[in-house]
Amino acid sequence: MTSPSERFDRHVQRRSAQVLKQRVLEQQRTEFEKALAWAAEHDAIERAAALIVSARRRFLLGHGKSLAYASMLATDLTAGLSGVHLAGDTLDMLADIRQGDLLVAVSLARYRRETVTVAREWVRGGGRLVLITDAEDAPLAPIATVGIVIGTESVSYANSPTAVTLALHLLATLTIASAKGAGRRLRDRDELAARGGLYAD
Template sequence: MTTIDDFDDSEHDRTLVSPGERFGDRFRTNISAEALQARVIEAETRALALTFEELSRSGDVPRAAALLLGARRRYISGRGKAAAYAELLGADLSATLSNVFLVDGRALTPLTVLTDVRASDVLVAFTMRRYREETVRFGELFHKAGGQIVLITDSADAPLTDIATALIHVHTHSASYADSPTAVAAACHLLSTLTTASAKGARRRLTVRDELAADLHLYRPDSDKEDRE
């Protein structure tokens, strides 16, 4: 069975907090592009396999999906690089669920959300090392106001783990200076898929979206169809 210990010196890796520290530790001037590519591919493959293995045993993703399905409102938040993960999950969930809101600090701010939190509200919070203070504080106040938290993070000891109703742990070890996004994106895909599969009205919403996308001319026409005509 694969474990986190299979990664090369994982304890040492966790001490490399910043991208600058990881760059100096992992990159050597004499390494070839081919060798570096092989190392990155191997690390990404192992991180993804380990994440899926653990999630398949834990049942954390189905539990998180059930929370989202039962929620009155679904908020999604992440800052820094994690904002990209929040936007990815938000895009997928909003296609099949109503009341999905991206808390991006601009169109919708934590202050606005916190003034009207209900026990039926759920916050999906993304927090990866170095753990942005804005996300941590928002999660703490959201929980204090009575809402539930689905936490997607890279460590069982990360902030907010003690108050999360559902915890999705992903492995982000990488051979690059940047922590890996592969398992995080995969977890988003898994969560949105399980949630959508049980969402009432998902098929109807997707059908309506397709019709509206055509009316709005959002996408280029199918080139194969044009050729046939």
């Protein structure tokens, strides 16, 4: 496991913009093709979608860059599904775990301690866990009900978002497609947005 500064020294520093751009594009093409092949061969995303649909309440958790991914997934799920919450006060969340509750945790290298601690307490309290991570031996992998393990390899100083974004997009799509009342909820939201003049168009 390397830090952004170490990857910067190894991959980015002292390279021309043209050379660096070409290397990043080639790497991302490879990562995208690998992600497509993985998604076609494994059923983890389908199983995770089924858990999200069947849950009573759904909480999304992430810290650092993973918070951005958790927020994106929460936004997409909320469009067609009720009972979706981006985890804020995790103490309250952990103190009020109910039967049928689900936590979706995004935990990517380098694994933030807050996410690992909260998710472990969640499972200890009887909640189910869907994990989105980047390694089979990630800290939360042994306790996840379903684990979605995708690659984040990169020739940049930052881990690649390509496969993560694809997995989240598939997960949201499959979840909403099978959620009862999702179409009605989407239409109602469109009407409310139109009446409120929410969008510039």
